Amino acid sequence: MNERARLLLELADDELLVGWRDSEWTGIAPTLEEDVAFSSIAQNEIGHARAAYELAARELGTTADELAFDRAPGEYRSSPLVELRLVDWAHTIARRCLYEQADRARIEALMQSGDEVVAGLARKIDREEAYHRMHAELWAERLRGDPRFEQALAELRPYVDGDRRTRTDDFAALHDEMTSVRRTAPGAEW
Amino acid sequence: MVTEAAVWEALDEVPDPELPVVSLVELGVVRRVEVDGDKVHVALAPTFLGCPALDAMRRALESAIESLGGKAEVEVLTGDEWSSDCISAVGREKLRVAGLAPPVPRDAGAPRLVQLQSAVFRCPYCGSTETRLENIFGPTPCRSLRYCESCRQPFEQFKTI
Numbered sequence: 001m002n003e004r005a006r007l008l009l010e011l012a013d014d015e016l017l018v019g020w021r022d023s024e025w026t027g028i029a030p031t032l033e034e035d036v037a038f039s040s041i042a043q044n045e046i047g048h049a050r051a052a053y054e055l056a057a058r059e060l061g062t063t064a065d066e067l068a069f070d071r072a073p074g075e076y077r078s079s080p081l082v083e084l085r086l087v088d089w090a091h092t093i094a095r096r097c098l099y100e101q102a103d104r105a106r107i108e109a110l111m112q113s114g115d116e117v118v119a120g121l122a123r124k125i126d127r128e129e130a131y132h133r134m135h136a137e138l139w140a141e142r143l144r145g146d147p148r149f150e151q152a153l154a155e156l157r158p159y160v161d162g163d164r165r166t167r168t169d170d171f172a173a174l175h176d177e178m179t180s181v182r183r184t185a186p187g188a189e190w
Numbered sequence: 191m192v193t194e195a196a197v198w199e200a201l202d203e204v205p206d207p208e209l210p211v212v213s214l215v216e217l218g219v220v221r222r223v224e225v226d227g228d229k230v231h232v233a234l235a236p237t238f239l240g241c242p243a244l245d246a247m248r249r250a251l252e253s254a255i256e257s258l259g260g261k262a263e264v265e266v267l268t269g270d271e272w273s274s275d276c277i278s279a280v281g282r283e284k285l286r287v288a289g290l291a292p293p294v295p296r297d298a299g300a301p302r303l304v305q306l307q308s309a310v311f312r313c314p315y316c317g318s319t320e321t322r323l324e325n326i327f328g329p330t331p332c333r334s335l336r337y338c339e340s341c342r343q344p345f346e347q348f349k350t351i
Contacts, residue, residue, distance in 0.1 A: 036327050036328065036329075037326065037327040039327075040330075041327070043242065044239065044240035044331050047236075047239035047241065047331075048239050048240065050239070051239045054268070055268065116269075120269025120270055124269055125239070126300055127270065127300050127301070128239065128240075128331070128351065129300075130300035130301045134301075134302070134306065134326055135327070137303055138303070
């Protein structure tokens with residue numbers, strides 16, 4: 001796999017998984033506003049994943065759905081940060097803050113790419129992610145100094161630059177859930 | 191024989207699936223139309239990549255072209271070919287009348303929080319700029335929720351992107 005496909009897949013895998021994890025708050029977030037915010041952010045992250053998978057698929061001679069749902073766990077290139085199943089709000093907000101920070105650095109680098117298609121996608125994503133960053137910024141400001149939040153940040157920070165070649169323990173159940181429709185209705189068109 | 195002008199005219203009749211007061215042409219998401227014999231190529235730019243109406247938009251454009259007798263080829267763009275500045279003046283006014291505040295013009299850089307908290311957002315009902323941000327996110331990725339202190343109405347704000 002060449003460098004371009006590798007970068008697109010890392011981006012797509014992260015966005016798919018973080019979107020999936022964020023969508024777990026739909027209907028049960030602490031406030032109605034956060035329910036709306038997390039649902040919208042999740043939908044958008046998965047939209048970014050779809051666009052990046054489609055570009056990678058063209059390069060690799062496959063389809064976006066096959067890349068998203070038909071690979072074996074060892075073939076994903078996600079960051080361990082987005083694989084974790086987080087069930088409390090402090091950790092969830094800490095992940096959003098850490099993820100948006102890391103994602104911003106990556107998107108800024110991709111915007112400088114000499115490959116106009118990749119740079120164009122990065123510019124589009126950057127404008128959309130700006131709203132996710134504002135959401136994270138508001139929460140970081142609100143929770144700064146709160147011991148639970150600070151502890152969550154400290155716990156999750158090492159995962160940001162974790163090994164993308166191995167999967168965390170939480171990945172198996174996530175992969176099983178994510179791929180269940182593909183497995184039960186192979187070849188279905190939507 | 192399908193002409194480019196006839197295609198633009200037909201697509202200007204296709205309502206946005208989520209904001210049916212404006213057409214897809216008024217929304218500015220139809221970026222290019224190229225006609226080659228009976229083949230009609232249309233470049234469609236999503237407002238947000240996560241827009242759930244994207245497939246519905248593509249199908250609506252295809253069916254409008256087919257009813258003109260053309261063979262539709264809709265290409266979905268993944269770059270930054272669309273911005274909220276692409277919404278036409280007519281489209282902006284239609285959004286405002288429907289109670290959805292049109293986007294403010296975009297800056298060179300990505301939008302920032304300080305802008306959302308500034309006093310440039312006008313209430314679509316009473317015109318006051320005494321409005322505050324309620325939620326960055328709303329019913330679709332392209333909208334935020336604001337509250338007008340002047341007429342005490344919540345309203346939806348089209349995001350600047």
